[in-house]
Amino acid sequence: MASGCCGKKYVTGQGETNLNQRCVDKGNCTKGVQKSTIVNNEMCYFCFDVLLCHLQNSDPPKSPHFTNQSCPLFVTWKIGKDLRLRGCIGTFSPMPLHNGLREYAMISALKDSRFAPMRLEEVGKLHCSVSLLTNFEDCRDCFDWQIGVNGIRIEFRNERGHHKTATYLPEVSKEQGWNQAQTIENLLRKGGYQANITPEFLKGVHVKRYCSEKVTVAFSEYAAVRGIKKATSTAANVPCHRSLPPYPPPSVIHHRRSSREKNSGFINQLVSANSSKNRQQPHSFPKD
Incomplete structure (x- = not known):
């Protein structure tokens, strides 16, 4: 199964395999890498x-010389001096x-799905990132991970009982300036959960961390x-993508500021409780 680091997921022909399988086993990660x-x-x-071979309608490139071992992986494209997603x-397979x-x-x-397909005119302004995922571990709860160190993948059932997953790579929460509670909230919204986030609901969210x-x-x-x-791009002069901010994801339209002002007392309490808690003790959540 394919997944966006910060968007909708895409299903491929592959079945999902054991996420504890690692392409590298070098001990604990530092700063997410x-x-x-x-x-x-x-x-x-x-x-x-x-990408260039496709956009220029030429033959695909030959197989590369780097290792061909199996890994979960993500490819990220950013564009421009401000590195827009x-x-x-x-x-994860x-x-x-x-x-x-x-x-x-x-x-x-x-x-x-958040962006128009890439155009040849954009290529000269691109940055490409490859992320190989390692060290998958089950979390004790929604906060058993570190900002800037771990990526997280959540599994939950939405309001209709449908199984959903969503993920953020290790760098996302730090880049966005989110604390753990804000990261979990945004990740749930990204995964399509639209109802109020309650302590009881969070207890049923399965979180797996990784580096x-x-x-x-x-x-x-x-x-x-x-x-x-010669660069092949004049991307600065080309409307390179739809004017949708990558964070929060499009599903956040169901969770606008007005509704937060009315209903988000819990998440504010959660942020406060999470920042002051002792990590050696179980999390205490405010009552519904």
Whole structure:
């Protein structure tokens, strides 16, 4: 199953496998990224190769030379000097890296539902990031993870009893300036949960934390390595995507400020309780 790091998920032909499987087992992660990594710049170069070959209607690139071991992975595209999100989709099912990056370089560039498909004119302003996910662990509760260190994946049942999942990569909460409670709230809204968030509901949310190995490459670096003398993009002059902010996700329209002012007393209490609690003790939630 494929998933957006901050958007709707896409189902592929793969079944989801054991999330405790790791592509790398090097101990605990620091700042959300493994110290000993297998990720490298060549993976981002390959993603650029795949995207450019498609946009230029040329033959697909040959298989790369980096490792082809299987990993859960995400490919993220950002654009411009302010690094606006342009696409981010990946999979929690371990995939051989050669095929996985080839597939998700395209999916994240062309099929992220929040954005129009990538155009050739945009490529020169892109940054590509590859994240390989590692060290999956079950959390004791919704707050058993660290901001800037762990990504989280939640599973829950929505108001209609349908099973839903959503994820944020390790860097998301820190980049957005969210605390743990705000991250959980936004992630639930992203996953399509529209009702009030109560202590009883949170007890039924299953959270799995993970780390990532991440590398980011700008098009300028890629062009220098590949010997591309002239940038192919004038993205600054092109309407590159729909005017939808990537965070919070589109589903937040069901959770507007007006409703927060009326109904969000719980989440404010949750933020306060979470910031002052002793992590050695069970979480205490306000009553409904």
